[in-house]
Amino acid sequence: MSELTKSRKDDHIRICLEKDVEFIKSNGFEHVELEHKALPEIDKEEIDLSTKFLGKKFESPLFIEAMTGGTKKGEKINKNLAKAAESLGIGMGVGSQRAMLEDPKLVRTYFVRDVGPSIFLLGNIGAVQLGQYDIEKIISLVGSIKADGLAIHLNVAQELAQQEGDKSWKGVFNDIKYLCKKAEFPVIAKETGCGISGKLSKDLVRAGVKAIDIAGAGGTSWVKVDAYRTEEDVSHIEEWGIPTAEALKDVVGKTKIPIIASGGIRTGVEVAKAIAMGADLAGLALPLLKPATESPGSVRKHLEKMISQLKDAMFMVGARNLNELKKTRVIYA
Numbered sequence: 001m002s003e004l005t006k007s008r009k010d011d012h013i014r015i016c017l018e019k020d021v022e023f024i025k026s027n028g029f030e031h032v033e034l035e036h037k038a039l040p041e042i043d044k045e046e047i048d049l050s051t052k053f054l055g056k057k058f059e060s061p062l063f064i065e066a067m068t069g070g071t072k073k074g075e076k077i078n079k080n081l082a083k084a085a086e087s088l089g090i091g092m093g094v095g096s097q098r099a100m101l102e103d104p105k106l107v108r109t110y111f112v113r114d115v116g117p118s119i120f121l122l123g124n125i126g127a128v129q130l131g132q133y134d135i136e137k138i139i140s141l142v143g144s145i146k147a148d149g150l151a152i153h154l155n156v157a158q159e160l161a162q163q164e165g166d167k168s169w170k171g172v173f174n175d176i177k178y179l180c181k182k183a184e185f186p187v188i189a190k191e192t193g194c195g196i197s198g199k200l201s202k203d204l205v206r207a208g209v210k211a212i213d214i215a216g217a218g219g220t221s222w223v224k225v226d227a228y229r230t231e232e233d234v235s236h237i238e239e240w241g242i243p244t245a246e247a248l249k250d251v252v253g254k255t256k257i258p259i260i261a262s263g264g265i266r267t268g269v270e271v272a273k274a275i276a277m278g279a280d281l282a283g284l285a286l287p288l289l290k291p292a293t294e295s296p297g298s299v300r301k302h303l304e305k306m307i308s309q310l311k312d313a314m315f316m317v318g319a320r321n322l323n324e325l326k327k328t329r330v331i332y333a
């Protein structure tokens with residue numbers, strides 16, 4: 001792997017652990033309320049959180065968003081995340097596999113099937129990389145880690161904020177379309193914290209993607225992260241992006257494919273709101289990073305708290321399962 005890719009991956013982890021890298025603005029979920037049911041007429045114990053996403057069963061509608069790989073630190077983080085995901089019956093994504101394209105030996109730093117044999121697992125690569133490597137190499141990213149699909153990340157703001165970032169995005173839509181045509185696994189389009197609009201989601205469905213991960217604004221700001229690595233002043237775009245709740249509302253109205261709501265999702269109540277609005281899963285990254293440097297148990301503890309909060313919200317709207325939660329009246333304040 002090139003020294004640049006390697007130092008960038010470890011820099012990102014260090015910065016995310018040590019600095020304030022979140023948006024000042026919110027994810028927008030404070031403007032979303034679920035109709036409270038003063039008489040829920042259900043037993044909290046009977047609440048069932050299980051669901052299916054792209055054909056795979058989840059015990060709860062949570063997804064561990066793509067973070068890392070390519071280095072020793074990244075390998076430990078991925079294994080701890082996967083162990084927690086396996087024990088909770090949820091899914092996860094590995095971080096960008098670009099490092100693996102440069103040095104295939106690094107596959108071990110992304111390989112988690114040994115500890116997560118049954119989890120729904122997504123590989124990950126940048127949309128811009130699709131035009132820079134052979135399609136066979138891109139396709140092999142999924143098989144080499146025995147993943148269930150490939151997330152293509154759209155990270156235009158981050159590329160702008162990186163001195164070495166890709167500033168030419170012409171033809172990327174066609175690259176995604178070509179990959180969707182060739183791949184025998186589902187291709188998922190994801191942002192990294194600036195959100196996907198309803199209009200773009202329609203185009204992405206036309207291109208052949210099988211799910212969309214909103215990754216809106218309100219959580220980790222990648223411009224803020226990369227601001228620590230660049231000499232340039234990028235403060236004018238640190239707060240750029242569609243708040244997650246706004247993007248979700250827009251995308252739900254325009255597409256029928258499964259949706260992951262992510263970007264600043266921090267509580268189980270926000271998960272409940274996202275599902276009621278039409279998301280299939282809710283994902284989070286940054287809050288799991290520190291626990292993942294410690295142990296699978298620390299990751300699990302964080303997620304269990306969110307699961308318990310989600311159940312509280314479902315109890316108060318009288319929803320025994322996620323289908324009933326989806327029918328709850330959503331009030332946009």
Ligand SMILES: Cc1cc2nc3c(=O)[nH]c(=O)nc-3n(C[C@H](O)[C@H](O)[C@H](O)COP(=O)(O)O)c2cc1C
Pocket residue numbers: 012013016065066067068094095096124151152153190191192193215218219220262263264265283284285286287289
């Ligand atoms: C340390 C770290 C590394 C990340 N690396 C990647 C990556 O390689 N590929 C990607 O698609 N997203 C990456 N992301 C973005 C997340 O997957 C997610 O879209 C974003 O952080 C918003 O979620 P959050 O607010 O819960 O952190 C990373 C996030 C973090 C915190």
